Amino acid sequence: MVFDTLQIITGALLLLMAILIIVLTIAQDSKQQDLGSAFGGGESDNLYGKGGGGSSKDDALKRLTAVLGVIFFLTILAVNIIALILKDTPVG
Numbered sequence: 001m002v003f004d005t006l007q008i009i010t011g012a013l014l015l016l017m018a019i020l021i022i023v024l025t026i027a028q029d030s031k032q033q034d035l036g037s038a039f040g041g042g043e044s045d046n047l048y049g050k051g052g053g054g055s056s057k058d059d060a061l062k063r064l065t066a067v068l069g070v071i072f073f074l075t076i077l078a079v080n081i082i083a084l085i086l087k088d089t090p091v092g
Contacts, residue, residue: 010079017072024065029058 006079006082010075014072014075014079017068017075021065021068021072024061024068028061028065
């Protein structure tokens with residue numbers, strides 16, 4: 001009973017986070033538009049964005065996407081660990 005409820009809650013949470021990660025990824029501005037830029041042609045950005053000062057919106061979206069990705073990964077890891085623990089627990 002507890003495991004079923006936990007599965008429903010974590011499943012809904014993971015689905016919501018997956019949708020948010022997709023939306024945040026799509027919302028980010030793409031830096032490279034054409035195929036030539038994939039092979040080194042086009043603008044080159046350094047580690048801190050263009051010229052050292054990127055857009056604050058883009059930086060916030062990148063950070064939020066990274067944080068959500070880490071939380072998503074840790075949630076999946078926790079669900080699997082809990083499933084292993086509850087699998088070995090006798091029912092009744």
